[in-house]
Amino acid sequence: MITLITNIKELLQVRESSVLKVSGAEMAVLPTIKNAFLLLKDDLIADFGSMDNLPKMSADTTIDAAGKIVLPSWCDSHTHIVYAGSREQEFVDRINGMTYEEIANRGGGILNSAKKLNETSEEDIFNQSKARLEEVIQLGTGAVEIKSGYGLTVEGELKMLRVIQQLSKNYPITIKATFLGAHAFPSAFKNNKKGYIDSIINEMLPEIAKNKSADFIDVFCETGYFSAEETEQIMEAGIQFGLKPKIHVNQFNSIGGIQAGIKYNALSVDHLEIMNTEDIEALKNTETMPVALPSCSYFLSIPYTPARQMIAAGLPLALATDYNPGSTPSGNMNFVVATACIKMKMTPEEAINAATLNGAYAMGISNTHGSITIGKKANLIITKKIPSYYQLPYAFGSNLIDCVILNGKKYL
Numbered sequence: 001m002i003t004l005i006t007n008i009k010e011l012l013q014v015r016e017s018s019v020l021k022v023s024g025a026e027m028a029v030l031p032t033i034k035n036a037f038l039l040l041k042d043d044l045i046a047d048f049g050s051m052d053n054l055p056k057m058s059a060d061t062t063i064d065a066a067g068k069i070v071l072p073s074w075c076d077s078h079t080h081i082v083y084a085g086s087r088e089q090e091f092v093d094r095i096n097g098m099t100y101e102e103i104a105n106r107g108g109g110i111l112n113s114a115k116k117l118n119e120t121s122e123e124d125i126f127n128q129s130k131a132r133l134e135e136v137i138q139l140g141t142g143a144v145e146i147k148s149g150y151g152l153t154v155e156g157e158l159k160m161l162r163v164i165q166q167l168s169k170n171y172p173i174t175i176k177a178t179f180l181g182a183h184a185f186p187s188a189f190k191n192n193k194k195g196y197i198d199s200i201i202n203e204m205l206p207e208i209a210k211n212k213s214a215d216f217i218d219v220f221c222e223t224g225y226f227s228a229e230e231t232e233q234i235m236e237a238g239i240q241f242g243l244k245p246k247i248h249v250n251q252f253n254s255i256g257g258i259q260a261g262i263k264y265n266a267l268s269v270d271h272l273e274i275m276n277t278e279d280i281e282a283l284k285n286t287e288t289m290p291v292a293l294p295s296c297s298y299f300l301s302i303p304y305t306p307a308r309q310m311i312a313a314g315l316p317l318a319l320a321t322d323y324n325p326g327s328t329p330s331g332n333m334n335f336v337v338a339t340a341c342i343k344m345k346m347t348p349e350e351a352i353n354a355a356t357l358n359g360a361y362a363m364g365i366s367n368t369h370g371s372i373t374i375g376k377k378a379n380l381i382i383t384k385k386i387p388s389y390y391q392l393p394y395a396f397g398s399n400l401i402d403c404v405i406l407n408g409k410k411y412l
Contacts, residue, residue: 003040003408004059005070011036011048012071012389013356015371021289021361022353024314030349038070040378043407048372067385068402071352073142074333075359075370078270078291078320080147082129082163083113084120087325100300100327101224110184113150113325117160126163132323136331137173137411140401142379143360143369144173147218149180154203157181161213172406174377176363178246179214182226182234197230201237209241216267217243221257228256235264250274262286268318268362272305273297280313289362290315293322294339300327307344318358319351338396348390378408
């Protein structure tokens with residue numbers, strides 16, 4: 001099937017195939033073509049250029065994008081959208097003065113979600129999760145990473161990963177699965193942390209490897225959760241089972257998680273609300289992608305990732321939603337991009353780069369996603385008629401998407 005999109009007001013993120021991420025000052029450069037065409041063949045990008053150079057061709061479908069912006073769909077590299085129920089009561093508790101840590105210490109937080117998940121059938125979890133997935137697709141996300149981590153038992157974690165696999169089979173969006181058994185210590189192991197880590201390494205990981213049900217391994221490296229040393233132990237085991245690390249670090253404290261991630265060549269280190277000079281220096285000249293989650297900072301009223309400081313140091317940066325029931329109950333990447341501009345002082349160019357190409361890199365898929373490049377997946381956002389792409393972060397509360405294309409087809 002051949003689809004031709006014509007009269008595009010501006011085609012964003014036009015790249016050569018060799019560009020897999022952008023760092024430092026490069027993040028402020030967003031290559032575009034004005035008054036452009038884009039040719040899709042089946043599920044891939046086949047050609048693009050100025051309308052002045054449009055070749056004569058016959059297409060099965062032609063879309064007139066006059067006045068509209070076209071860009072690669074968002075690549076959301078950090079979500080927890082497979083879960084059961086919600087935690088709106090904790091939201092109200094925080095309004096009334098309780099902290100995230102206080103809620104967790106009384107059995108709320110991750111343990112609350114784990115209790116609900118283990119009491120919920122696999123079919124029910126799938127039905128709840130597919131509604132969230134459908135919503136984020138309609139909001140322009142064309143690739144998403146989904147973590148386990150609300151099971152905290154062998155069967156609970158495997159159940160979550162099976163749901164992720166089922167979502168991947170049933171929807172055209174690209175999905176990467178991450179095993180996050182090390183999300184918290186379950187109540188049964190409160191006084192036996194070694195016992196739970198042994199369960200992750202000796203019981204969960206062999207089953208996951210046998211079923212090939214995850215691409216990555218994650219650890220919540222944070223005070224009160226997993227130490228840097230424990231994180232290293234779990235990452236090392238995951239690597240032995242063929243899983244590349246992507247880890248939670250520096251959400252509330254800097255405890256050596258970034259350095260641990262780099263030591264084990266983590267694909268990404270995520271959160272980064274608390275960053276000191278040593279953390280930034282450690283990330284220089286590595287292949288590890290820093291990932292910021294600004295809507296988490298917004299929802300919890302905690303600091304934002306210091307994007308300006310990190311970009312000035314020459315680092316790359318990706319943006320993701322952290323969609324989860326406790327600290328970010330939203331998968332809206334448009335809001336993430338806007339919040340990065342408003343609160344982290346990223347330019348629209350930097351934020352779009354971070355939410356497309358660098359987001360794809362943080363999932364290990366920037367050779368196939370994240371830019372307008374011949375041979376990459378035809379996953380696109382076509383906006384409504386807008387003055388410029390600056391409108392995307394500027395009109396932060398408006399839905400500016402006209403249609404979403406996944407694998408070369410309109411998603412309805």
